[in-house]
Amino acid sequence: MKVAATNQALALLLRIFVSMGAFVEVGALTFSIGAGARFGYSLVWVIVIGTVGIAVYCEISGRIAAVRNEPLFALIRQRDGFRSGLLTLVAVTSANALTCAAQIGAVAMLWQLLSGWPYRLLVLLALIFFILAVWFTPKEWIERVFGLLGLMMIVFVTVAVSLHPRWSQVAATALPNLPPFKTRRDGLLYGYYAIALLGSILLPYKTYFRASAAIEHKRKVSHIVPDRVTWIVGFGLGSLLPVSLLLIGADFFAPRQIEPQLPGGAALATASLFGIAGMLIAVGGMFFAFAGAAIEMALSGAYNVAQFLGWRWGKLGTPRSAARFAVSWIALLCAAALIVLTGLDPARIVECSVILSVVILPFTYFPLVVIGADRRIMGDRASGKLIKALGWLYFMLITLAALAVIPLFILTRVGKG
């Protein structure tokens, strides 16, 4: 009995660490550091709000999966019909492809920092690496290896702490605030960074991937509470990473008047404080975090397409047992790599992927909120008052963000000022 309880506790701890390590992808990294470099600590509150939001939506999607044991996109198609469901599918898949492209580009850039090899060659090698990794590695090991090794990014927490931030000020900025702006443009730029940072934390692939994974791992109603703990604690701890990156932006880059746009910039801060070992740990952590995100995005896109079209899906069996599903994730990875190979600037791909994700956020989270609260579908496990209220509150927030982001994108000249 004691052994079983210990095993359960260890399994929960492992899931928490995996969730923590998988919290940051390249968009969150770029916008967190950029926000700190431009606006000091003042955008910490966006990370807090985003973390609560993603935990709420993951809770809803995980609960739907545990209660119904039916794929989310199958439910969306049943409830909303083919055409309306197709709109959601197209929106989510486009965002997945672009965000996956951003991760592949970032991985190639990290490899370039270590090897000095040509960028495009490394993009092709990264594509081959991802296909082989997903093809041959069992799904739970993909999550564990990339999630746990992504925890090397904790080095950024150490860097942030060693820069001696003003903690009282950091705590004060955990609540929504507006710093004084010199010009109207500064205000617009603040809004742009706030929305982009929120979007990078609320990327929809996280919820869809975890819902499908829950069905694959046969999560039941009895798992709802431990899963809830995983989201809250894992994401809560995971949010320390973007907060640390923001602090590094404020305390390391801002005084030097640097606005880093690339992952190598983050590694540079670590190198300046901890030397080559620090730099290698930072690059390693970013690699596993971005690679894990790229794989989750590709699989998430394939889950959605296969579930919507009623194909056999799943990563637990061999690729042949769900051939069209396997073709879908390979196609998504190839499409993402092609986007990078067109020669678009990687930093622009990262920015545009986050902005596109913000635009489609309402389309992706609306069905979740509605299905999660629908008693005809969820029975007694329909969202309670708090989750329902939070779900709709965040839906309003992301709708406002989606409406505002394109005008801000143009008015701030892609965040340039």
Next chain:
Amino acid sequence: MNRRGQRYLGIRALIAILALAIAAVVGVIKLAGASADSHELAVIVSVLRSDAAATAVLSDALARGQTGTTFARAQAAQQRRALDTSLRQLISMRVGAPLERGRVQAMEAAGRLDVLLALLERDTLRSSDGDGIAARSREVLSTMLAIERSLPQS
């Protein structure tokens, strides 16, 4: 209203929403294009300054043995590419004319950021404080180029 009527009502609403969205985007782009000259120049200076400072930190880290040469060179090259893109984007937003975009692309093909900046100065620095900003840009750029040239060759 029957189902067919409702469907057409939905299509009309969708067309109206799309038209409004297009009008809003066009309006916003025009508004953005009508902004003051000096602002773009200030942004360019800030982009250049940021890159120069990042290159200086990189060079410093290399000198102290905190990074390897491969890392330093690759990071400097990545920064340069990002800087080129930022400048091209700002120039095409500011200038907008197809001829200018063509010339900017030609400079890009030649891989000459300094020439790109000269083009920028000649064609776009016409505001009252343009000369001062141009001088600062030139100064920052030359510092940056000097630091980059000082990095050891692989």
